Amino acid sequence: MKKIINDPSNVVPEMVDGLVRSYPQYLRQLPDTQAVVRADEDSMADKVGIVSGGGSGHEPAHAGFVGKGMLSGAVCGQVFTSPTPDQIYEAIKAADHGKGVFLVVKNYSGDVMNFDMAKDLAEVDDIETKTIVVDDDIAVEDSLYTQGKRGVAGTILMHKILGAAADKGASLDDLEKLAQEVLPNLKTIGIALHAATVPEVGKPGFELKDDEIEYGVGIHSEPGYKREKIKPSKEMAEELLGQIDKTLNLDGSKKYAVLVNGMGATPLMEQYIFAHDLLDLLKEKKIEPAFMKVGNYMTSIEMAGLSLTILELKDDQWLDYLNYPVETIGW
Amino acid sequence: MKKIINDPSNVVPEMVDGLVRSYPQYLRQLPDTQAVVRADEDSMADKVGIVSGGGSGHEPAHAGFVGKGMLSGAVCGQVFTSPTPDQIYEAIKAADHGKGVFLVVKNYSGDVMNFDMAKDLAEVDDIETKTIVVDDDIAVEDSLYTQGKRGVAGTILMHKILGAAADKGASLDDLEKLAQEVLPNLKTIGIALHAATVPEVGKPGFELKDDEIEYGVGIHSEPGYKREKIKPSKEMAEELLGQIDKTLNLDGSKKYAVLVNGMGATPLMEQYIFAHDLLDLLKEKKIEPAFMKVGNYMTSIEMAGLSLTILELKDDQWLDYLNYPVETIGW
Amino acid sequence: MALTVENLTEWINSFAAKIAEQKDYLSELDTPIGDGDHGNNMARGVKAVQESLTSKKPAELTDAFKQIAMALISKVGGASGPLYGTAFLEMAKKSKDTSDLTELFAAAAAGIKKRGGAQVGDKTMVDVWDPLAEKIKAGNLAQADVDAAVNATKDLVAKKGRASYLGERSVGHLDPGAVSSGYLFAALIETEGIL
């Protein structure tokens, strides 16, 4: 393991410190926590707060999306490990400005349970909270009897849409309704060329041979649905788009937002090439994305690979929300 | 070599196509070239154009900094290879709106010579051009008898400052004066954990052992000034800051802008940890950066490592220019 | 055979020692079917538990359980944090009325099941807590039962937690949370005069 770090067990506090001190205009760290909230207190007045977070290692998610027009706060857990309820609770308190707090949680047992416990704590304080559990990763079969699909890069689009709506004055109930409407239309699927190394673990989460790629990986080196020899970008784009097409039934008469998300170690060069292939394939379906973004948004430390997220824009307002101006580090 | 690409000899056209089609609101590609200019034509009216560029592989540089308030155009050469004069010339023509065009060139023999030849072509058309050759990389000794220092990540701050000045109506002569004043105060030094692989070459530019790092590398896998066993981030920060201190004589009574720049494969987690260590060291010198940014701006494909740029803000206006709003993909 | 603050502390210290010793092993178990952090998570947690019990000696059983719960909840994170935390929080609640281990463990096991929604057979720590709480009730908990419960998770298909993403591929691997829970019960057995 070769990393620019000090003590592997201290990466999160040092990282959060570096982030907040580099960007004091955006972020404030809550004392004795690894939770951050907007520095711009005024921008939260009279608005529903939005709090997200999860394990660290997904930078710029989630702290990089804290700011006017997007998240009110983010809680940074240990690497790939859900933050604890006490810290989430602190973020909820700081994000509450009398209108309640909406929680955006990625669907992992740890996140769901810890945010749940934090919710219980907030209830004691009479802070009203509601939650959306994002499960956009179609690589995993959904089932009532399992944890179900994971929450991955699509979460960023959820943050963006909810953040804009909250900034425009949506109530906690409005946000819950909006989140529930958006969620079934939000689908993501990823691919890895090599896995991430958690600093405290010291070796990659899984091993791929020099010519192997894995389809359907999660953002914590969870295994995917198949492993294959490396292929040209165009064929990877075909595979990922094909999977999404199966669930969204892509259709040239509908509007879509597209996010090509780098996993951390994959350069923009490759992401743009993939975007080129993807746009060609979409064109064959007579689809021009109404909104598109390419870059590192929900990473997996230094995993090489990318994910493709497509959101069917059922409502034109969602597009306005995606284009709504924000003041954040990472958007 | 494991990359998300198609034909290694076709990465640049596919990348530029993907980039421009993903972000039509920012960029327009000039026909039959790999040069891009602002989509927002109006924002260039009556202003001096600013054109930069160089070899590809540094994404988001330079095309990602094309947009209102920053560059007018960027020319994308082959990977790590200067673009050709004919393409630079096309970008100059498109960027010229009657007030001339200012060229920002990184100090590599190829870039300098190709931009020079383009300048000759533009002169025939009576388009006035002036040039700054950025040579911020202090890893290389300066000398009249050599190519001198290289141009690296500091170039982004040069783009930002000149872009804001041009947007506020600076003339070609004003820009030249400004660029020449900024340049001697702009210093960068980098570190690599592993080198980049040029797609057409297929193997890394140099080999580092599993526990080795190289100080002073360039952004094309140029070798640095020493190779050592990996150290904690804090000691790397000490080394890099120490080198910059030697040339800038850092002083708590002065103002500085700081850029921590990821090389492509180094995750933000590590960059923020480095920033944490750096800010601690600066604090010992009673320095709080007046401006700071951390992220991937001038990359070297998928090189792992980072660079540190410090600009002494001799003039408060430079700080205003750094904070001036822009509409670009990458800033 | 009675639960006291002293033997509770002894039990927990013994559990903490086992976790510290097996930290790497637990993370290794979590690598093929999880994210490789279970050992680190638990080690961080039990260290905080010990610090809490040392810096503020609990007077009552309820305080002791609460301190343990809060330390685990605020330091473990991940999935195991709220689950272990809930287990001890439920024991804290129950200990107001009784110090009977049968009732305490029944409450803890029920709490884990409620918090995580897992059932016996889902290849989670529930597969250890649930049957071993029954053994405590039956008054015959032995190390062989612990080993049996832990080892039984090997052949199961994971239905909850990260391992569930693997589906059938999770078969053949022990569940890390079951293994760490096994240490908790092993430590209990080894603690003189508690059972």
Add this chain to the structure above:
Amino acid sequence: MALTVENLTEWINSFAAKIAEQKDYLSELDTPIGDGDHGNNMARGVKAVQESLTSKKPAELTDAFKQIAMALISKVGGASGPLYGTAFLEMAKKSKDTSDLTELFAAAAAGIKKRGGAQVGDKTMVDVWDPLAEKIKAGNLAQADVDAAVNATKDLVAKKGRASYLGERSVGHLDPGAVSSGYLFAALIETEGIL
């Protein structure tokens, strides 16, 4: 012994063949002391030159040189593109007055020196162009001279181009641009009736 469009084309085709053949070798030379692309750059360039000369057969020497220059300038990129381009552009200019190789090569070598600012001894293509232009003038250019000029770059410290960043560490490596230039002169020698 006269330069014609025909033997110029033959010379350039022979140069192009050598470049194509040695593409990987040239990039390899460019790896320890450069960025590993010289072979690719040159291969791209000479391919464009051949395409240009095939698609539009030049009538005059000047046109031929100009086409070659423009193809190189617009396709090679990097440092070698403008340098080779300048060399042929200077030959194009000079060829309006004369077809004497001595004068053409003197103009080309001067152009390269001016464009890049390098002198003899800086470990660049100048170390091939400059002495071999002199040999042409002396009327006794031979393959041994080419080899000597190219090999002499091995012991030099680079002062210009990317290799200069290495300083002393550039010693012991051939300069890639010198090697590719060597092919140009070797091709000239092999071309019947041109020298």
